[in-house]
Amino acid sequence: MKKKIKKIQIFRIVVQLGFLYLLPGLFTLTFSQIKNIYLMIIKGNFNFLHAYPSLIEVLTIIPLTIIFGRFFCGWICAFGTFNDIVYKISKNIFKVNFKIDKDVDAILKYVKYLILFMLIIFVWTMGSTIFKTANPWDAFAQITNFPQVVSTYTIGFILLILIGVGAAFVERFFCRYLCPLGAIFTIVSKISIFKINKPNDKCGKCRICTNNCSMGIELYKVQEQRGGECINCLNCIEVCPRRNTNANVLNENVNPALASSVAIVGFGAIYGLNNLGGNAVTKYFPNTVSVSATASTKGNYKDGTYTGTADGFRPGMQVSVTIKGGKITDVKIVQTNDTPGYYDKAANSIPNEIISSQSTEVDTVSGATYSSNGIINAVKNALKEATVGSTSSSSKATNTQTETSNEVQAQTQTNAASTQQQAATSNEGSTQQGGKYKDGTYTGTADGFRPGLQVSVTVKSGKISDIKIDQINDTPNFYQRAVDTVPNEIITAQSTSVDTVSGATYSSEGIINAVSAALSKAKI
Incomplete structure (x- = not known):
């Protein structure tokens, strides 16, 4: 029997590789921005207009997931693509054929919720830095700087290797059991308008859909699958010999290729609009600060413009800080040698947070930790000169x-x-x-x-x-x-x-x- 060409899966691989090359840090940025929203809320200083430019990714991917389901996980997430690549190499080249027990699989899927809970309590709420260099997705996001990743994210790199080993035996190993962002998406995607429709009365006993599910969902037991563990890879639709498994939007079966194309185009449109909106806010409201930042009428610094230097991921970070009315009103990055793809996210977020909080005690951007620290430390150096009663140089x-x-x-x-x-x-x-x-x-x-x-x-x-x-x-x-x-x-x-x-x-x-x-x- 001639093997059927899976056109949608070929299209999916092309899309995955494109996002892997263009936007490898989306996972880390989205999760970091969710953390920042949480911290702003519990601290009582959330200001949407001010925060908007630094929340582009989360304001793109969360709405996409709520409306269309987990297309981000199945088509866009670079870390998911990494898991897919490792598994395909293991299965097709090294002929690994490992099957995990379904009961064990079901139990392990709860681990990601435990990880999310621990991160929220110990890292986000209590401020523990124990995982600062232990994030495997941070190591993955900057893997092109391999020597520095190994030295600066040593634990994270080791965990990345272990995840790779797991992915060689279990398809989507990280996504199934360990992903804290996946835990959030599993919950919010349950209200999406997209689902996999599969009437049981038209099914045979083949269980081909279940055997080809990358997330290990027992599809033969259900009549439909809306969000949850499903990452909308659509493989179950292409492998069904009876064409009984269908893409469904608002209870109407639709062409799966069209559905996936609309989801990807929708992502691009939302992402583009958010970037335009973020740039507009930055341009027309550059000094927007939260209420908590303007609560004090007495200035802490001497008016003027001060420069500060520090090292980011690489040496040579320089900033200029403007003080008006005793308050920080502007922070500009004068020079940096860091990798643009990662530094840009820190540059778009950290200065605004410093202005908002009128403090350098702000959170770093996950995946761009050292660029973030470089900006923060450079601003600290600049503010030393601006502090009321200080000398112009600490060396005097x-x-x-x-x-x-x-x-x-x-x-x-x-x-x-x-x-x-x-x-x-x-x-x-x-x-x-x-x-x-x-x-x-x-x-x-x-x-x-x-x-x-x-x-x-x-x-x-x-x-x-x-x-x-x-x-x-x-x-x-x-x-x-x-x-x-x-x-x-x-x-x-x-x-x-x-x-x-x-x-x-x-x-x-x-x-x-x-x-x-x-x-x-x-x-x-």
């Missing part, structure tokens, strides 16, 4: 100490003579009231991956205000991640009890130990 230690002395003297004018004497000698690192450390700049050394790591730690008003890496001999591709992260975390926590950076553990520990050595000299 003498001026900084003089200002500290003046502040302490002003605060202690009515104190006893001994207190006045203490304030007058604060330039020499005298003990500050209420502080943990003596003011001044202290050096500390330790071993990173190699010996010779040296830092200088500046203490102002009894608090750690600046940490500089004076010397380091570690491999740049590894230590740079630690340099970008660990000092900021120490300053934020006012403690050396911070997490190391995955893939740069020794450099991280070296910085932490060197800072500890410096602070031991500053202790009161």
Whole structure:
């Protein structure tokens, strides 16, 4: 018997490969934007107009899924395509023929809900960074930068390999059991207008539709399948020898090729309109901020435009920050060397979030973590110069100490003579009231991956205000991640009890130990 050519599946493969090449990060961006919406809601600062430009993907894919079902999963998602490619290679080239027990399969499908729940509670709500470099989809999204992905997303890369192994034995392994975004889509797609119609009274006993379902749905037991686990690959329609399985929209059977084409064109139309809308909002409402961002009428910064630099995924990130009325009104990316496909998403989101919250304590964009951190750290550096009462450069230690002395003297004018004497000698690192450390700049050394790591730690008003890496001999591709992260975390926590950076553990520990050595000299 001549084997039937599956025209829809050929069309689907072409579409999948096109999206894999053009938009490989859609999965990560969509899930990250859902997280941002959740955080804005629970913090009470959700402002649709302000957030709109940074929610393009989620505002495209969620409506598509609600209306048409999970066409995104079956046709567009690059991570789903990765699972398909691995399975087809395993089955057709290596002749792997593994069948998972249906009862085990049914139980494992609940794991993705558990993963989603854990992410919402521990990562989104509690702010845990334990999964920061452990996301396999983040590793996949930037796999073209292979050496850096292996070093910076080490755990994520290992998990990606394990998922690949699972996909070699079970079709759509990740999509079935592990995908947290799939857990959301499984729920919202149940109200879609599209379904697979399959009247049981016209079925034989072949179970070909069930045997060819990439998601392991027991189609022979049902008369229709609307959303849920179904990813609308339409393979069950093409393999049915009786043509009993049909694409159905609003209870009318339709041509499956037409249905899939409309869904893909619909995605493109919604995505294009959202991008136009996002660009319009950015252009015509550049300084739109949420209510919480404008609640305070007293400015925190000196008016002017300030520049700051930091490292993103690659070195050389530079921003300019404009302050008006004591508020951050504009953040521009002056220079970056990061990969455009990923950096763009961070550049379209992070500056707006910083302006909205009037703070650099904002979430990174999943799949563009290091570009996000680069922008955030560059803005932090710029704001150091803009902070009221600060010097124009953190390296001017003498001026900084003089200002500290003046502040302490002003605060202690009515104190006893001994207190006045203490304030007058604060330039020499005298003990500050209420502080943990003596003011001044202290050096500390330790071993990173190699010996010779040296830092200088500046203490102002009894608090750690600046940490500089004076010397380091570690491999740049590894230590740079630690340099970008660990000092900021120490300053934020006012403690050396911070997490190391995955893939740069020794450099991280070296910085932490060197800072500890410096602070031991500053202790009161």
